Amino acid sequence: MIRNLEKINYDSSKSSQVSISLKVLSDYFKLHLNNNVNIEDFFSEKIYSRIQENLIEEEEIYKVVSKSEYYKNVNDNFLDFSNSRKSIRSFSKELIKIDIIKSVVDIAKNAPSVCNRQPVKVHFIQNKKTIDEILDIQGGLTGFRDNINQIIVLTSDRNYFFSVGERNQLYIDGGIFLMNLLYSLHYHEIASCCANWGKEYQEDLKAEKILGLKPSEKIICVIALGYIEDTIKYTLSKRRTVDEILTVVN
Ligand SMILES: Cc1cc2nc3c(=O)[nH]c(=O)nc-3n(C[C@H](O)[C@H](O)[C@H](O)COP(=O)(O)O)c2cc1C
Incomplete structure (x- = not known):
């Protein structure tokens, strides 16, 4: 995508995602410049100047906070x-105990599912x-592999669904459970x-074998998890803004 910079619509006023992308690209260019890395072959100074002209400077793209600051709202509204x-x-070396994972799943299981069939399973791997x-x-x-010591593989079982019309339901129920799980964590x-688990059939088979899954059990998502360091x-x-998402049909 970065090779198509010439084709970018630089008008950041029309889209929240264009606006933030320009900020990311601007920081990307500056990072390489400051480190004396030449990226002129695909990201020229001319493009950088054009980005600068359209940039909304106050856009923030990352934050560094203490652990207490990060979790200060977990018991709030x-x-x-x-x-x-x-x-x-990025995770610390401290491992999550099984009892805590049970408590996590106990909240996640409040997720609604079609006809309350509850096709989702949580595989906690250490x-x-x-x-x-x-x-x-x-x-x-790939950049974060070394400090991942525990993962969840979330699956949904297609044997809970019977008609062609229900063919996507396992993914819908899986996605709803996933969000509840993220909040519970x-x-x-x-x-x-x-x-992301957007894999080809052969890769699915490989993972099913490694994890000992039933053939009807499909992977929804892999979740890396752990405790954080004192600063993150x-x-x-x-x-996107609400107006970019919401269409009201009267
Ligand atoms: C189903 C799914 C798959 C994702 N896959 C990846 C991934 O492979 N690598 C990664 O770094 N982030 C991945 N993410 C994290 C997203 O980039 C992230 O949720 C998104 O940028 C929004 O940021 P937030 O979760 O901090 O609000 C994934 C998120 C979801 C929901």
């Missing part, structure tokens, strides 16, 4: 609680060899980052 959850990709085998297939957390002051850095991942 839902607005502050929900605003305070972020994907965290064996580093198994974790690395799964992350090898997943492929999206946050409530327990456990940091997490989802890892996380990306703000700016959201």
